[in-house]
Amino acid sequence: MAGEILDSKGRGDAHWQWPSVHPEGRKFGLMVAAASLVCAFLAWETLAWPLAFLSLGVLAFFRDPERVVPQDERMIVSPADGLVSLITLVEPPAELLVDDGTGFRGLAAGKVTRVSIFMSVFDVHINRAPIGGTVQRVVYIPGKFVNADLDKASEENERQHILIERPDGVAIGFTQIAGLVARRIVPFVKPGDLVAAGQRVGLIRFGSRVDVYLPAGTDSKVVLGQTVVAGETVLAELGIQTVIEGVNQ
Structure with missing residues:
Protein backbone atom coordinates (compact mmCIF):
# COMPACT_ATOMS: atom_id res chain seq x y z
CA MET A 1 0.00 0.00 0.00
CA PRO A 65 2.73 2.56 10.53
CA GLU A 66 2.04 3.81 7.03
CA ARG A 67 0.33 7.19 6.83
CA VAL A 68 -1.85 8.80 4.14
CA VAL A 69 -0.37 12.29 3.65
CA PRO A 70 -2.54 15.14 2.25
CA GLN A 71 -1.10 16.29 -1.09
CA ASP A 72 -1.83 20.02 -0.94
CA GLU A 73 0.93 22.65 -0.96
CA ARG A 74 -1.15 24.90 1.30
CA MET A 75 -1.10 22.33 4.08
CA ILE A 76 1.49 21.91 6.84
CA VAL A 77 1.13 18.43 8.33
CA SER A 78 2.02 17.39 11.85
CA PRO A 79 5.58 16.06 12.21
CA ALA A 80 4.70 13.99 15.28
CA ASP A 81 2.03 11.86 16.93
CA GLY A 82 0.88 13.10 20.31
CA LEU A 83 -0.87 15.77 22.33
CA VAL A 84 -0.83 19.48 21.43
CA SER A 85 0.50 20.69 24.78
CA LEU A 86 1.49 24.31 23.98
CA ILE A 87 0.57 26.93 21.37
CA THR A 88 2.51 30.15 21.86
CA LEU A 89 3.94 33.20 20.08
CA VAL A 90 7.74 33.04 20.27
CA GLU A 91 10.92 33.95 18.46
CA PRO A 92 12.32 30.92 16.58
CA PRO A 93 15.55 29.44 18.01
CA ALA A 94 18.76 31.28 17.10
CA GLU A 95 20.02 28.16 15.29
CA LEU A 96 17.17 28.55 12.78
CA LEU A 97 17.63 32.32 12.38
CA VAL A 98 21.33 33.04 11.97
CA ASP A 99 23.29 32.76 8.73
CA ASP A 100 25.28 29.55 9.15
CA GLY A 101 27.58 30.20 6.21
CA THR A 102 25.90 27.76 3.85
CA GLY A 103 24.22 30.47 1.80
CA PHE A 104 20.78 29.86 3.30
CA ARG A 105 19.83 32.87 5.39
CA GLY A 106 17.58 31.02 7.81
CA LEU A 107 14.16 32.03 9.10
CA ALA A 108 13.21 35.69 9.39
CA ALA A 109 13.33 37.25 12.85
CA GLY A 110 10.05 38.03 14.59
CA LYS A 111 7.51 36.17 16.67
CA VAL A 112 5.67 33.28 15.07
CA THR A 113 3.26 30.62 16.28
CA ARG A 114 4.95 27.62 17.85
CA VAL A 115 2.94 24.41 18.19
CA SER A 116 4.38 21.92 20.70
CA ILE A 117 3.44 18.24 20.43
CA PHE A 118 4.14 16.01 23.42
CA MET A 119 4.78 12.33 22.69
CA SER A 120 4.19 9.85 25.50
CA VAL A 121 5.77 6.39 25.50
CA PHE A 122 2.51 5.10 23.99
CA ASP A 123 2.76 7.27 20.87
CA VAL A 124 4.53 6.49 17.61
CA HIS A 125 7.94 8.17 17.79
CA ILE A 126 8.80 8.36 14.09
CA ASN A 127 8.87 12.04 13.07
CA ARG A 128 7.89 13.23 9.61
CA ALA A 129 8.49 16.29 7.42
CA PRO A 130 5.72 18.91 7.78
CA ILE A 131 6.30 20.11 4.19
CA GLY A 132 8.18 18.89 1.14
CA GLY A 133 11.41 20.58 0.10
CA THR A 134 15.17 20.67 0.71
CA VAL A 135 16.63 20.05 4.14
CA GLN A 136 18.69 23.19 4.76
CA ARG A 137 19.84 22.54 8.33
CA VAL A 138 20.10 19.73 10.86
CA VAL A 139 21.53 21.16 14.08
CA TYR A 140 22.05 18.92 17.13
CA ILE A 141 22.41 20.54 20.58
CA PRO A 142 23.25 18.52 23.71
CA GLY A 143 21.36 19.44 26.86
CA LYS A 144 19.35 18.33 29.88
CA PHE A 145 16.51 15.83 30.14
CA VAL A 146 13.80 17.71 32.03
CA ASN A 147 10.14 16.91 31.46
CA ALA A 148 9.49 17.58 27.75
CA ASP A 149 6.01 18.84 28.64
CA LEU A 150 7.54 21.96 30.25
CA ASP A 151 8.02 25.13 28.20
CA LYS A 152 11.68 25.43 29.26
CA ALA A 153 12.48 22.11 27.55
CA SER A 154 12.68 24.05 24.26
CA GLU A 155 15.82 25.80 25.47
CA GLU A 156 17.34 23.41 28.03
CA ASN A 157 16.88 19.85 26.78
CA GLU A 158 18.85 17.82 24.27
CA ARG A 159 17.36 18.80 20.94
CA GLN A 160 17.78 18.82 17.18
CA HIS A 161 16.61 21.59 14.85
CA ILE A 162 15.59 20.77 11.29
CA LEU A 163 14.88 23.40 8.65
CA ILE A 164 13.14 22.57 5.36
CA GLU A 165 12.66 25.01 2.47
CA ARG A 166 10.30 24.59 -0.44
CA PRO A 167 11.26 25.67 -4.00
CA ASP A 168 8.96 28.70 -3.62
CA GLY A 169 10.91 29.92 -0.57
CA VAL A 170 8.47 28.84 2.15
CA ALA A 171 10.53 27.46 5.04
CA ILE A 172 9.46 25.53 8.13
CA GLY A 173 11.65 24.92 11.16
CA PHE A 174 10.89 22.27 13.74
CA THR A 175 12.72 20.88 16.75
CA GLN A 176 12.96 17.36 18.13
CA ILE A 177 13.32 17.57 21.92
CA ALA A 178 14.39 14.73 24.21
CA GLY A 179 12.42 14.19 27.42
CA LEU A 180 12.84 12.63 30.85
CA VAL A 181 13.39 9.13 29.50
CA ALA A 182 14.63 9.89 25.99
CA ARG A 183 18.38 9.65 25.59
CA ARG A 184 18.94 9.84 21.87
CA ILE A 185 17.57 11.71 18.87
CA VAL A 186 18.15 9.78 15.65
CA PRO A 187 18.15 11.73 12.34
CA PHE A 188 17.26 10.09 9.04
CA VAL A 189 18.14 13.14 6.91
CA LYS A 190 21.05 15.54 6.37
CA PRO A 191 21.43 19.00 4.80
CA GLY A 192 20.87 18.89 1.07
CA ASP A 193 18.39 16.00 1.14
CA LEU A 194 15.11 16.36 -0.73
CA VAL A 195 12.08 15.23 1.28
CA ALA A 196 8.38 14.94 0.59
CA ALA A 197 5.69 16.11 2.97
CA GLY A 198 5.10 13.34 5.50
CA GLN A 199 8.41 11.61 4.78
CA ARG A 200 10.17 10.06 7.78
CA VAL A 201 12.98 12.35 8.99
CA GLY A 202 13.96 10.92 12.37
CA LEU A 203 12.88 9.49 15.70
CA ILE A 204 13.28 10.18 19.42
CA ARG A 205 13.64 7.30 21.83
CA PHE A 206 11.19 6.93 24.73
CA GLY A 207 9.04 10.01 25.37
CA SER A 208 9.72 13.44 23.95
CA ARG A 209 8.36 16.52 22.17
CA VAL A 210 8.42 18.26 18.80
CA ASP A 211 8.09 22.05 18.36
CA VAL A 212 6.93 23.41 15.00
CA TYR A 213 7.51 27.05 14.04
CA LEU A 214 4.79 28.15 11.62
CA PRO A 215 5.52 30.83 9.01
CA ALA A 216 4.56 34.42 9.85
CA GLY A 217 0.90 35.09 9.06
CA THR A 218 -0.10 31.46 9.63
CA ASP A 219 -2.09 30.26 12.65
CA SER A 220 -2.56 26.77 14.01
CA LYS A 221 -5.51 24.71 12.74
CA VAL A 222 -5.26 22.44 15.78
CA VAL A 223 -6.31 23.38 19.31
CA LEU A 224 -4.69 22.93 22.68
CA GLY A 225 -5.30 19.42 24.02
CA GLN A 226 -5.94 17.90 20.58
CA THR A 227 -4.33 14.60 19.63
CA VAL A 228 -2.53 14.75 16.27
CA VAL A 229 -1.15 12.13 13.89
CA ALA A 230 2.20 12.57 12.14
CA GLY A 231 1.92 12.99 8.39
CA GLU A 232 -1.88 13.09 8.44
CA THR A 233 -3.22 15.81 10.75
CA VAL A 234 -3.17 19.25 9.08
CA LEU A 235 -1.38 21.47 11.56
CA ALA A 236 -1.84 24.72 9.64
CA GLU A 237 -2.77 26.17 6.26
CA LEU A 238 -0.30 28.67 4.83
CA GLY A 239 -1.44 32.26 5.17
CA ILE A 240 -4.61 31.42 7.11
CA GLN A 241 -5.17 33.18 10.44
CA THR A 242 -8.23 32.26 12.44
CA VAL A 243 -9.31 31.35 15.96
CA ILE A 244 -10.56 27.79 16.36
CA GLU A 245 -12.17 26.74 19.63
CA GLY A 246 -12.34 23.22 21.01
CA VAL A 247 -14.50 21.70 23.75
CA ASN A 248 -13.00 19.17 26.15
CA GLN A 249 -15.64 16.45 26.47
Missing part, protein backbone atom coordinates in the same frame (compact mmCIF):
# COMPACT_ATOMS: atom_id res chain seq x y z
CA ALA A 2 2.97 2.36 0.49
CA GLY A 3 3.02 4.98 -2.26
CA GLU A 4 -0.57 4.28 -3.33
CA ILE A 5 -2.79 7.27 -4.06
CA LEU A 6 -6.08 7.45 -2.10
CA ASP A 7 -8.46 10.38 -2.40
CA SER A 8 -11.50 12.08 -0.88
CA LYS A 9 -13.78 10.53 -3.52
CA GLY A 10 -13.15 7.00 -2.30
CA ARG A 11 -10.66 5.97 -4.95
CA GLY A 12 -7.88 3.61 -3.88
CA ASP A 13 -7.67 0.50 -1.74
CA ALA A 14 -7.48 0.98 2.03
CA HIS A 15 -7.30 -1.83 4.55
CA TRP A 16 -5.97 -2.37 8.08
CA GLN A 17 -2.54 -3.94 8.47
CA TRP A 18 -0.09 -4.62 11.24
CA PRO A 19 2.41 -1.77 11.50
CA SER A 20 6.02 -2.65 10.81
CA VAL A 21 8.79 -2.14 13.39
CA HIS A 22 11.45 0.39 12.49
CA PRO A 23 14.95 -1.17 12.13
CA GLU A 24 16.23 1.17 14.87
CA GLY A 25 13.99 -0.65 17.36
CA ARG A 26 14.40 -4.24 16.23
CA LYS A 27 17.80 -4.59 17.88
CA PHE A 28 16.41 -3.42 21.22
CA GLY A 29 13.46 -5.80 21.01
CA LEU A 30 15.75 -8.70 20.11
CA MET A 31 18.12 -7.88 22.96
CA VAL A 32 15.30 -7.94 25.53
CA ALA A 33 13.83 -11.10 23.98
CA ALA A 34 17.25 -12.78 24.15
CA ALA A 35 17.55 -11.85 27.83
CA SER A 36 14.11 -13.36 28.40
CA LEU A 37 15.16 -16.63 26.75
CA VAL A 38 18.34 -16.80 28.84
CA CYS A 39 16.29 -16.33 32.02
CA ALA A 40 13.84 -19.00 30.88
CA PHE A 41 16.73 -21.41 30.17
CA LEU A 42 18.04 -20.77 33.69
CA ALA A 43 14.52 -21.30 35.10
CA TRP A 44 14.33 -17.70 36.32
CA GLU A 45 10.66 -17.42 35.45
CA THR A 46 10.11 -14.37 37.64
CA LEU A 47 12.42 -12.49 35.24
CA ALA A 48 11.71 -14.36 32.01
CA TRP A 49 8.02 -13.45 31.74
CA PRO A 50 8.38 -9.71 32.53
CA LEU A 51 11.24 -9.49 30.02
CA ALA A 52 9.14 -11.26 27.39
CA PHE A 53 6.35 -8.71 27.82
CA LEU A 54 8.91 -5.89 27.86
CA SER A 55 10.28 -7.04 24.48
CA LEU A 56 6.77 -6.77 23.02
CA GLY A 57 6.47 -3.29 24.54
CA VAL A 58 9.77 -2.23 22.98
CA LEU A 59 8.71 -3.47 19.55
CA ALA A 60 5.37 -1.66 19.92
CA PHE A 61 7.18 1.56 20.86
CA PHE A 62 9.19 1.47 17.63
CA ARG A 63 6.16 0.67 15.43
CA ASP A 64 6.21 2.48 12.11
Whole structure:
Protein backbone atom coordinates (compact mmCIF):
# COMPACT_ATOMS: atom_id res chain seq x y z
CA MET A 1 0.00 0.00 0.00
CA ALA A 2 2.97 2.36 0.49
CA GLY A 3 3.02 4.98 -2.26
CA GLU A 4 -0.57 4.28 -3.33
CA ILE A 5 -2.79 7.27 -4.06
CA LEU A 6 -6.08 7.45 -2.10
CA ASP A 7 -8.46 10.38 -2.40
CA SER A 8 -11.50 12.08 -0.88
CA LYS A 9 -13.78 10.53 -3.52
CA GLY A 10 -13.15 7.00 -2.30
CA ARG A 11 -10.66 5.97 -4.95
CA GLY A 12 -7.88 3.61 -3.88
CA ASP A 13 -7.67 0.50 -1.74
CA ALA A 14 -7.48 0.98 2.03
CA HIS A 15 -7.30 -1.83 4.55
CA TRP A 16 -5.97 -2.37 8.08
CA GLN A 17 -2.54 -3.94 8.47
CA TRP A 18 -0.09 -4.62 11.24
CA PRO A 19 2.41 -1.77 11.50
CA SER A 20 6.02 -2.65 10.81
CA VAL A 21 8.79 -2.14 13.39
CA HIS A 22 11.45 0.39 12.49
CA PRO A 23 14.95 -1.17 12.13
CA GLU A 24 16.23 1.17 14.87
CA GLY A 25 13.99 -0.65 17.36
CA ARG A 26 14.40 -4.24 16.23
CA LYS A 27 17.80 -4.59 17.88
CA PHE A 28 16.41 -3.42 21.22
CA GLY A 29 13.46 -5.80 21.01
CA LEU A 30 15.75 -8.70 20.11
CA MET A 31 18.12 -7.88 22.96
CA VAL A 32 15.30 -7.94 25.53
CA ALA A 33 13.83 -11.10 23.98
CA ALA A 34 17.25 -12.78 24.15
CA ALA A 35 17.55 -11.85 27.83
CA SER A 36 14.11 -13.36 28.40
CA LEU A 37 15.16 -16.63 26.75
CA VAL A 38 18.34 -16.80 28.84
CA CYS A 39 16.29 -16.33 32.02
CA ALA A 40 13.84 -19.00 30.88
CA PHE A 41 16.73 -21.41 30.17
CA LEU A 42 18.04 -20.77 33.69
CA ALA A 43 14.52 -21.30 35.10
CA TRP A 44 14.33 -17.70 36.32
CA GLU A 45 10.66 -17.42 35.45
CA THR A 46 10.11 -14.37 37.64
CA LEU A 47 12.42 -12.49 35.24
CA ALA A 48 11.71 -14.36 32.01
CA TRP A 49 8.02 -13.45 31.74
CA PRO A 50 8.38 -9.71 32.53
CA LEU A 51 11.24 -9.49 30.02
CA ALA A 52 9.14 -11.26 27.39
CA PHE A 53 6.35 -8.71 27.82
CA LEU A 54 8.91 -5.89 27.86
CA SER A 55 10.28 -7.04 24.48
CA LEU A 56 6.77 -6.77 23.02
CA GLY A 57 6.47 -3.29 24.54
CA VAL A 58 9.77 -2.23 22.98
CA LEU A 59 8.71 -3.47 19.55
CA ALA A 60 5.37 -1.66 19.92
CA PHE A 61 7.18 1.56 20.86
CA PHE A 62 9.19 1.47 17.63
CA ARG A 63 6.16 0.67 15.43
CA ASP A 64 6.21 2.48 12.11
CA PRO A 65 2.73 2.56 10.53
CA GLU A 66 2.04 3.81 7.03
CA ARG A 67 0.33 7.19 6.83
CA VAL A 68 -1.85 8.80 4.14
CA VAL A 69 -0.37 12.29 3.65
CA PRO A 70 -2.54 15.14 2.25
CA GLN A 71 -1.10 16.29 -1.09
CA ASP A 72 -1.83 20.02 -0.94
CA GLU A 73 0.93 22.65 -0.96
CA ARG A 74 -1.15 24.90 1.30
CA MET A 75 -1.10 22.33 4.08
CA ILE A 76 1.49 21.91 6.84
CA VAL A 77 1.13 18.43 8.33
CA SER A 78 2.02 17.39 11.85
CA PRO A 79 5.58 16.06 12.21
CA ALA A 80 4.70 13.99 15.28
CA ASP A 81 2.03 11.86 16.93
CA GLY A 82 0.88 13.10 20.31
CA LEU A 83 -0.87 15.77 22.33
CA VAL A 84 -0.83 19.48 21.43
CA SER A 85 0.50 20.69 24.78
CA LEU A 86 1.49 24.31 23.98
CA ILE A 87 0.57 26.93 21.37
CA THR A 88 2.51 30.15 21.86
CA LEU A 89 3.94 33.20 20.08
CA VAL A 90 7.74 33.04 20.27
CA GLU A 91 10.92 33.95 18.46
CA PRO A 92 12.32 30.92 16.58
CA PRO A 93 15.55 29.44 18.01
CA ALA A 94 18.76 31.28 17.10
CA GLU A 95 20.02 28.16 15.29
CA LEU A 96 17.17 28.55 12.78
CA LEU A 97 17.63 32.32 12.38
CA VAL A 98 21.33 33.04 11.97
CA ASP A 99 23.29 32.76 8.73
CA ASP A 100 25.28 29.55 9.15
CA GLY A 101 27.58 30.20 6.21
CA THR A 102 25.90 27.76 3.85
CA GLY A 103 24.22 30.47 1.80
CA PHE A 104 20.78 29.86 3.30
CA ARG A 105 19.83 32.87 5.39
CA GLY A 106 17.58 31.02 7.81
CA LEU A 107 14.16 32.03 9.10
CA ALA A 108 13.21 35.69 9.39
CA ALA A 109 13.33 37.25 12.85
CA GLY A 110 10.05 38.03 14.59
CA LYS A 111 7.51 36.17 16.67
CA VAL A 112 5.67 33.28 15.07
CA THR A 113 3.26 30.62 16.28
CA ARG A 114 4.95 27.62 17.85
CA VAL A 115 2.94 24.41 18.19
CA SER A 116 4.38 21.92 20.70
CA ILE A 117 3.44 18.24 20.43
CA PHE A 118 4.14 16.01 23.42
CA MET A 119 4.78 12.33 22.69
CA SER A 120 4.19 9.85 25.50
CA VAL A 121 5.77 6.39 25.50
CA PHE A 122 2.51 5.10 23.99
CA ASP A 123 2.76 7.27 20.87
CA VAL A 124 4.53 6.49 17.61
CA HIS A 125 7.94 8.17 17.79
CA ILE A 126 8.80 8.36 14.09
CA ASN A 127 8.87 12.04 13.07
CA ARG A 128 7.89 13.23 9.61
CA ALA A 129 8.49 16.29 7.42
CA PRO A 130 5.72 18.91 7.78
CA ILE A 131 6.30 20.11 4.19
CA GLY A 132 8.18 18.89 1.14
CA GLY A 133 11.41 20.58 0.10
CA THR A 134 15.17 20.67 0.71
CA VAL A 135 16.63 20.05 4.14
CA GLN A 136 18.69 23.19 4.76
CA ARG A 137 19.84 22.54 8.33
CA VAL A 138 20.10 19.73 10.86
CA VAL A 139 21.53 21.16 14.08
CA TYR A 140 22.05 18.92 17.13
CA ILE A 141 22.41 20.54 20.58
CA PRO A 142 23.25 18.52 23.71
CA GLY A 143 21.36 19.44 26.86
CA LYS A 144 19.35 18.33 29.88
CA PHE A 145 16.51 15.83 30.14
CA VAL A 146 13.80 17.71 32.03
CA ASN A 147 10.14 16.91 31.46
CA ALA A 148 9.49 17.58 27.75
CA ASP A 149 6.01 18.84 28.64
CA LEU A 150 7.54 21.96 30.25
CA ASP A 151 8.02 25.13 28.20
CA LYS A 152 11.68 25.43 29.26
CA ALA A 153 12.48 22.11 27.55
CA SER A 154 12.68 24.05 24.26
CA GLU A 155 15.82 25.80 25.47
CA GLU A 156 17.34 23.41 28.03
CA ASN A 157 16.88 19.85 26.78
CA GLU A 158 18.85 17.82 24.27
CA ARG A 159 17.36 18.80 20.94
CA GLN A 160 17.78 18.82 17.18
CA HIS A 161 16.61 21.59 14.85
CA ILE A 162 15.59 20.77 11.29
CA LEU A 163 14.88 23.40 8.65
CA ILE A 164 13.14 22.57 5.36
CA GLU A 165 12.66 25.01 2.47
CA ARG A 166 10.30 24.59 -0.44
CA PRO A 167 11.26 25.67 -4.00
CA ASP A 168 8.96 28.70 -3.62
CA GLY A 169 10.91 29.92 -0.57
CA VAL A 170 8.47 28.84 2.15
CA ALA A 171 10.53 27.46 5.04
CA ILE A 172 9.46 25.53 8.13
CA GLY A 173 11.65 24.92 11.16
CA PHE A 174 10.89 22.27 13.74
CA THR A 175 12.72 20.88 16.75
CA GLN A 176 12.96 17.36 18.13
CA ILE A 177 13.32 17.57 21.92
CA ALA A 178 14.39 14.73 24.21
CA GLY A 179 12.42 14.19 27.42
CA LEU A 180 12.84 12.63 30.85
CA VAL A 181 13.39 9.13 29.50
CA ALA A 182 14.63 9.89 25.99
CA ARG A 183 18.38 9.65 25.59
CA ARG A 184 18.94 9.84 21.87
CA ILE A 185 17.57 11.71 18.87
CA VAL A 186 18.15 9.78 15.65
CA PRO A 187 18.15 11.73 12.34
CA PHE A 188 17.26 10.09 9.04
CA VAL A 189 18.14 13.14 6.91
CA LYS A 190 21.05 15.54 6.37
CA PRO A 191 21.43 19.00 4.80
CA GLY A 192 20.87 18.89 1.07
CA ASP A 193 18.39 16.00 1.14
CA LEU A 194 15.11 16.36 -0.73
CA VAL A 195 12.08 15.23 1.28
CA ALA A 196 8.38 14.94 0.59
CA ALA A 197 5.69 16.11 2.97
CA GLY A 198 5.10 13.34 5.50
CA GLN A 199 8.41 11.61 4.78
CA ARG A 200 10.17 10.06 7.78
CA VAL A 201 12.98 12.35 8.99
CA GLY A 202 13.96 10.92 12.37
CA LEU A 203 12.88 9.49 15.70
CA ILE A 204 13.28 10.18 19.42
CA ARG A 205 13.64 7.30 21.83
CA PHE A 206 11.19 6.93 24.73
CA GLY A 207 9.04 10.01 25.37
CA SER A 208 9.72 13.44 23.95
CA ARG A 209 8.36 16.52 22.17
CA VAL A 210 8.42 18.26 18.80
CA ASP A 211 8.09 22.05 18.36
CA VAL A 212 6.93 23.41 15.00
CA TYR A 213 7.51 27.05 14.04
CA LEU A 214 4.79 28.15 11.62
CA PRO A 215 5.52 30.83 9.01
CA ALA A 216 4.56 34.42 9.85
CA GLY A 217 0.90 35.09 9.06
CA THR A 218 -0.10 31.46 9.63
CA ASP A 219 -2.09 30.26 12.65
CA SER A 220 -2.56 26.77 14.01
CA LYS A 221 -5.51 24.71 12.74
CA VAL A 222 -5.26 22.44 15.78
CA VAL A 223 -6.31 23.38 19.31
CA LEU A 224 -4.69 22.93 22.68
CA GLY A 225 -5.30 19.42 24.02
CA GLN A 226 -5.94 17.90 20.58
CA THR A 227 -4.33 14.60 19.63
CA VAL A 228 -2.53 14.75 16.27
CA VAL A 229 -1.15 12.13 13.89
CA ALA A 230 2.20 12.57 12.14
CA GLY A 231 1.92 12.99 8.39
CA GLU A 232 -1.88 13.09 8.44
CA THR A 233 -3.22 15.81 10.75
CA VAL A 234 -3.17 19.25 9.08
CA LEU A 235 -1.38 21.47 11.56
CA ALA A 236 -1.84 24.72 9.64
CA GLU A 237 -2.77 26.17 6.26
CA LEU A 238 -0.30 28.67 4.83
CA GLY A 239 -1.44 32.26 5.17
CA ILE A 240 -4.61 31.42 7.11
CA GLN A 241 -5.17 33.18 10.44
CA THR A 242 -8.23 32.26 12.44
CA VAL A 243 -9.31 31.35 15.96
CA ILE A 244 -10.56 27.79 16.36
CA GLU A 245 -12.17 26.74 19.63
CA GLY A 246 -12.34 23.22 21.01
CA VAL A 247 -14.50 21.70 23.75
CA ASN A 248 -13.00 19.17 26.15
CA GLN A 249 -15.64 16.45 26.47
